[in-house]
Amino acid sequence: MPQKVKAVIARSKDAPVELTTIVVPDPGPGEAVVDIKTCGVCHTDLHYVEGGIGDDYPYLLGHEATGVVSAVGEGVTNVEVGDTVILNWRAVCGECRACKKGDLKYCFSTFNAEQKMTLEDGTELEPALGIGAFAEKTLVHSGQCTRVDGVDSVDEQAAVGLLGCGVMAGIGAAVNTGEVKRGESVAVIGCGGVGVAAVAGAKLAGATTIVAVDIDPKKLAKAEELGATVTVNSKEQDAVEAIREATGGVGADVVIEAVGRPETYEQAFYARDLAGRVVLVGVPTPEMKIELPLLEVFGRGGALKSSWYGDCLPERDFPMLVDQYRLGRLPLEAFVTEKIGIDEVNEAFDTMKSGDVLRSVVVL
Ligand code: APR
Numbered sequence: 075m076p077q078k079v080k081a082v083i084a085r086s087k088d089a090p091v092e093l094t095t096i097v098v099p100d101p102g103p104g105e106a107v108v109d110i111k112t113c114g115v116c117h118t119d120l121h122y123v124e125g126g127i128g129d130d131y132p133y134l135l136g137h138e139a140t141g142v143v144s145a146v147g148e149g150v151t152n153v154e155v156g157d158t159v160i161l162n163w164r165a166v167c168g169e170c171r172a173c174k175k176g177d178l179k180y181c182f183s184t185f186n187a188e189q190k191m192t193l194e195d196g197t198e199l200e201p202a203l204g205i206g207a208f209a210e211k212t213l214v215h216s217g218q219c220t221r222v223d224g225v226d227s228v229d230e231q232a233a234v235g236l237l238g239c240g241v242m243a244g245i246g247a248a249v250n251t252g253e254v255k256r257g258e259s260v261a262v263i264g265c266g267g268v269g270v271a272a273v274a275g276a277k278l279a280g281a282t283t284i285v286a287v288d289i290d291p292k293k294l295a296k297a298e299e300l301g302a303t304v305t306v307n308s309k310e311q312d313a314v315e316a317i318r319e320a321t322g323g324v325g326a327d328v329v330i331e332a333v334g335r336p337e338t339y340e341q342a343f344y345a346r347d348l349a350g351r352v353v354l355v356g357v358p359t360p361e362m363k364i365e366l367p368l369l370e371v372f373g374r375g376g377a378l379k380s381s382w383y384g385d386c387l388p389e390r391d392f393p394m395l396v397d398q399y400r401l402g403r404l405p406l407e408a409f410v411t412e413k414i415g416i417d418e419v420n421e422a423f424d425t426m427k428s429g430d431v432l433r434s435v436v437v438l
């Protein structure tokens with residue numbers, strides 16, 4: 075039986091989001107219904123509201139979520155009713171050219187549920203990132219669910235749910251894309267939510283020197299809390315020189331750019347050591363360009379890599395990172411600034427714009 079539940083939608087561009095009633099169908103083949111427990115408020119949700127993602131209103135917002143599976147459709151084998159899951163927006167198909175090459179992170183046909191959730195009048199909803207989890211229940215493709223064990227309290231769920239998006243992007247930039255190894259040096263340029271998660275990822279991977287660069291002292295303080303050993307305010311100091319100085323004059327083994335501006339891309343490039351890896355996480359606009367002197371590329375070598383959703387494979391990475399969290403090696407709770415009700419998403423957007431929070435998390 076289709077179920078009516080409370081949910082938060084963006085009805086039109088730039089309007090405040092609304093708490094309303096939606097209709098969630100029974101899961102079809104390969105689909106699952108998840109009773110949402112927690113869902114973080116991410117910049118991407120705001121981009122949906124501001125029209126930056128598309129014009130397919132109304133959107134059902136929310137995508138950094140944990141929940142408990144309450145129904146599964148035919149053929150679902152990876153999760154069962156009662157499982158606690160973290161949702162992801164990168165279910166891979168295993169069959170496209172990228173998957174066949176083994177480059178799963180470039181899968182062309184990431185799965186979403188085929189059926190649509192609707193408003194009570196039958197209007198179809200477009201779920202944010204194929205999830206839509208500011209809702210008491212949501213319908214997803216079963217491949218978007220990863221079972222995680224031993225996260226039973228709301229606090230634990232709020233913390234690990236952040237692996238569903240921004241925090242995974244940062245941790246994965248260090249652990250997966252940057253392949254940070256024990257004893258290496260890492261510099262992170264830009265310490266917003268993604269950058270501080272990269273700092274935590276670098277620490278988890280065993281980096282010894284972790285240089286955090288930002289223009290905002292508050293962000294640098296947070297980076298220090300999460301494992302930065304040196305902080306650099308690049309309004310006051312030259313970022314490249316400061317990173318070199320902090321790494322014995324040579325540059326970092328891995329430099330992670332988490333701003334998305336030409337000048338910080340350039341800093342990342344020049345701040346790498348011989349054979350250093352430069353990881354680009356900040357998303358550039360189509361117009362952005364930088365000039366790279368080829369002799370510098372050739373002489374110093376290394377790699378320039380982009381990182382997309384932390385290059386994560388949810389089935390591999392979510393349970394592993396939850397274990398690290400439970401062992402006390404990954405302080406995911408530090409990313410949860412406040413827990414809020416489902417009727418407080420507009421206020422959470424305002425707080426986000428003020429730049430003073432890492433994450434507001436809706437608790438259902
Ligand atoms: N040098 C260093 N830091 C800077 C600079 C600069 N020139 N300009 C801005 N910053 C800092 C800001 O002070 C802020 O702390 O970069 C950080 C950006 O953080 P957020 O705006 O919170 O963004 P975040 O969610 O962390 O995402 C960062 O990654 O996934 C991408 O699209 C995302 O491009 C964005 C980037």
Ligand code: ZN
Binds near residue numbers: 172174182183
């Ligand atoms: Zn594929």
Ligand code: ZN
Binds near residue numbers: 117119137138239
């Ligand atoms: Zn997100």
